[in-house]
Amino acid sequence: MQEVYEFLKKCGTYYLATVEGDQPRVRPFGTVDIFEGKLYIQTGKVKNVSKQLQANPKAEICAYADGKWLRVTGKLIRDDRVEAKKHMLDNYPELQSMYSPEDDNTEVLYFKDATAVFYSFTEEPKVIKF
Template sequence: MQEVYEFLKKCGTYYLATVEGDQPRVRPFGTVDIFEGKLYIQTGKVKDVSKQIQANPKVELCAFADGKWLRVSGKLVRDDRVEAKKHMLDNYPELKGMYSAEDDNTEVLYFEDATATFYSFTEAPKVIKF
């Protein structure tokens, strides 16, 4: 999982796919954190992406850097603990103007039953499960 985290940090931006009814939805994301041995992302509960995840927690993300790309699929689980939110926001202080660990909007979610696959045109795929 550490390798997945480091790749996503290096990319800076990754793309998260959710489903709304029968329509896929994809948007850029930039937050990633490891807290208590789990890979987390962050959003706001008022956003459509949060509502989509709560309706169907199966997601996929994709990121690309240096001729390699990463696809992570799994379920996202909401963690409403202040400690988890604080950890994320401490790692992204620029978000503290919009979010607070104590507000009702900040949402952090961790991957459960995730499969991460690294791809390139020159190497065999590498699979990591966490």
């Protein structure tokens, strides 16, 4: 999982796909954290992405850097603990003007039953499960 985290940090921006009814939804994201041995992302509960994930937690992210790309599939599970939110926001101080660990909007989610696959045109795919 550390390799997945480092790749996503290196990319800076990755793309998160969710489902709304029968329509896929994709948007850029940039937050990623490891807390208590789990890979986390962050958003706001007021956003459509949050509502989509609560209705259907299956999600996929995709990122690209240096001729390689990564796809991570799994379920994103909400963690409402202040400690998890604080850990994320401590790593992204630029978000602290918009989010707080104690507010009712900040949402952190961790991947459960995740499969990450690194791809390139020159190497065999590398699979990591966590």
